[in-house]
Amino acid sequence: MLEMGRRARAASRALGRKTPEDRTRGLKAVAAAIRETASTILDANAKDMDAAREKGLDAAMLDRLALNPERLEGIAASVETVADLGDPIGRELARWERPNGLEISRVAVPLGVIGIIYESRPNVTADAGSLCLRSGNAAILRCGSESTNSSRAIIDAMQGALMKEGLPEHAVQLVMTTDRAAVGHMLAGLEGNVDVIVPRGGRSLVERVQRDARVPVIGHLEGLCHVIVDKDADLDKAVSIVVNAKMRRTGICGSAETLLVDEAVADDMLPSIAAALMEAGCELRGDARARKIVPEMKEAVEADWSTEYLAPILAVAVVDDLDAALDHIGTWSSGHTECIITEDDAAAEKFFATVDSAILLHNASTQFADGGEFGMGAEIGIATGRIHARGPVGAEQLTTYKYVVRGSGQVRP
Incomplete structure (x- = not known):
């Protein structure tokens, strides 16, 4: 887990040096790879569905887990929509000049490394990964055990596409163990290599994340x-x-x-x-x-x-x-x-x-109430807090900002 965090940090820095066109090209390649490996992904999902039925998961969980050709095409199309979004990095959010001649601007930058912990929705693997790529962030994904095979197949397609396009493959990583201790490591921040946690799942998962996380959390507890x-x-x-x-x-x-x-x-x-x-x-x-x-x-x-x-x-x-x-x-x-x-x-x-x-x-x-329906292409989740992000969390919401100050030799009296 620690090594995964270090790889993610390095990938986030490398991704930040890429141009908006590089990130767009990578996302288009990811969408194509999902389509090209559709049979592999659907076969993996069939294994997950068989195991879920044996475990007696309820109808709502089975519906979230299930993929079919139409849903998989929707996932690929969603990645393409994210690719076509305006790149949120480097946007000048505000600019002003002080009486002493200093020019100050507020500029959008990536959050860094985002940990996403979710349950039985394999589409989150592609949605979260693509939104993080669009916004220049690296993603560490931890899916529920129910969707392990599906998510691995999707991640394989995504990483292969990134490598082909010269982008850091570790910009999107999946935690391969189902051991719950992995979640604890993510919540602790992996020695400073995870900047934000986004939980997406049932009440018990979100409660644990909100209770135990040592890094900021974006998400919601319930949709009442x-x-x-x-x-x-x-x-x-x-x-x-x-x-x-x-x-x-x-x-x-x-x-x-x-x-x-x-x-x-x-x-x-x-x-x-x-x-x-x-x-x-x-x-x-x-x-x-x-x-x-x-x-x-x-x-x-x-x-x-x-x-x-x-x-x-x-x-x-x-x-x-x-x-x-x-x-x-x-x-x-x-x-x-x-x-x-x-x-x-x-x-x-x-x-x-x-x-x-x-x-x-x-x-x-x-x-x-869905990021795709809001024109965001996809979403990592719906945030109900009042700090940082609120509502559908898309690429733009996965940014923060820094101040850039341009001077001409000014010193403070």
Whole structure:
């Protein structure tokens, strides 16, 4: 692990000396290599899937782990999108001149070496690696044991492409051991050779990283996402958005977990929304007012308002008004993503001004909480903290800055 850290530090310095065009060329080569080795990667994923089923992993975990030709093409296309992004390194963020003639500028630079610890999503291997390459950072990746074969195959393709293009192969490395002690070494910073840790996975993983890390952490604990159906909501939009927000992919952090319906429209709208959800296979757990309107709902308990299901289960509450919905979100939200469905722009602006989550949407599904959908090509994760990065963490968010001061002989009196 220590040697891996040293190789990563050397690679980050070498990568920083490369031009934006060099990094773009390397990323294009990575995308091509993923396509060229698709059969190898899919064979490796099939082994992971067989082992995961034998271990009895739940449907959400299996969905995250699974690759198919379409998903693998999506991974390659995502790398290409990252390649086409503007290079974030060297951007002049600000410039000013002091009365003494000093010219000061603030310039974007890489973070350095980024450790990414994640569970069963092999796509993170390519997404994280490509975003780090685009932003001039080296990456040390530690995947969950469930995706070891898939991730190794993807890393082999990436490193081979980098070598062919004259870029440091150790700019992207995968921890090859499944021993959990490796995570502890990463969290300790590998003797100063890891600058930032990004956890991507379940609550227990993120809690451990936040508790034990001796270097800064970028990430989120949970995606407890809410959808408000306002009194001025359009019914057709409400049905479509709520079903998509919950059921498109239930195992992702942007999946809606709580539905809040304004009492003024609950009698008219909730039956249609509930019917569409149940037809799609969603279990509903409602408060007393919601169950009075839709008796088929199960009874919600307090724990349902604080549970990230990552499954086809949705908590439902009927609220007095928009203020009550905002209070509910203020009490229970994890600060990830929230949505309001309304035709009243004033209500939407109140929602935007009041709710303090990383991503807020008006008349759009919470499933858009994704770096690719934001035009970032990919993301390492969604950050819910308030320092450094917030929301989707793409290439630009993996930079810091330095000050460059140009003088003409000035000395300080």
